Amino acid sequence: MPITLDFLRHGACQDHCWLRGARTDSPLTPQGWQQMEAQVQQQHSLMPYDALVTSPLKRCLPFAEQLQTDYALPLLTLPELQERDFGEWDGLPFERIQQTAPDRLASYLNDPFNTDIPDAETVEQFQNRFQAGWEAIQHHAVEHGSQHLLVITHGGIIRTAIQQTLGLPNSHWYHLKIDPASLSRFEITPTDEQPFVQFSALLPPPKMTHD
Numbered sequence: 001m002p003i004t005l006d007f008l009r010h011g012a013c014q015d016h017c018w019l020r021g022a023r024t025d026s027p028l029t030p031q032g033w034q035q036m037e038a039q040v041q042q043q044h045s046l047m048p049y050d051a052l053v054t055s056p057l058k059r060c061l062p063f064a065e066q067l068q069t070d071y072a073l074p075l076l077t078l079p080e081l082q083e084r085d086f087g088e089w090d091g092l093p094f095e096r097i098q099q100t101a102p103d104r105l106a107s108y109l110n111d112p113f114n115t116d117i118p119d120a121e122t123v124e125q126f127q128n129r130f131q132a133g134w135e136a137i138q139h140h141a142v143e144h145g146s147q148h149l150l151v152i153t154h155g156g157i158i159r160t161a162i163q164q165t166l167g168l169p170n171s172h173w174y175h176l177k178i179d180p181a182s183l184s185r186f187e188i189t190p191t192d193e194q195p196f197v198q199f200s201a202l203l204p205p206p207k208m209t210h211d
Contacts, residue, residue, distance in 0.1 A: 002187040003141050006043060007151045007158045010059040011035045011181040011205075017091045022082040022121070024091035027058045031208060035181035036063055038206040040150065043183065049073060051146040053137050055081040060152045067150070076140045080133030083154035087120030113170040123170065130160045138188065138195065158184050165199045181205035
């Protein structure tokens with residue numbers, strides 16, 4: 001029987017940075033929290049979750065801990081699910097980078113996979129870290145007999161999951177738009193050799209109503 005993995009991107013954060021990576025530990029805005037809550041409630045009502053996995057950063061972990069309390073689910077925190085470390089650019093607004101490193105920024109925008117950011121995690125390092133996290137998620141699901149597992153993480157991690165499942169080249173990575181509080185669904189069917197993985201849905205963030 002397939003295991004369903006729902007990758008939930010965190011909601012809006014309390015910052016104004018361009019590259020919000022592993023070094024930028026911003027908490028959620030109230031609206032960001034509410035959007036994630038609405039997404040989880042909607043999916044849980046259709047097919048209940050039975051296990052949780054989360055990134056340790058503040059835009060993910062506190063929300064996961066609240067779900068653990070609300071739904072009495074096992075929770076695994078994985079450092080491998082943090083966003084990419086963007087080095088000296090991590091947490092800076094676009095305008096600041098444009099002022100201090102215009103040539104490197106132009107090169108990065110033109111070819112992000114072959115332009116180094118000072119002191120940043122390389123694309124290869126990030127992809128290898130993701131793979132370790134992906135394997136840990138599957139192990140967690142099998143260990144707990146999970147059929148529907150929620151993974152609370154970041155846009156870069158989710159893009160990489162989709163990219164690797166579909167076999168897309170790096171050049172397609174930034175063409176995958178992953179909105180805050182959106183949900184990406186994967187189905188894993190165990191086999192005698194490698195698990196068979198399908199990308200089955202990308203669900204937009206819930207629309208919030210205001211009185």
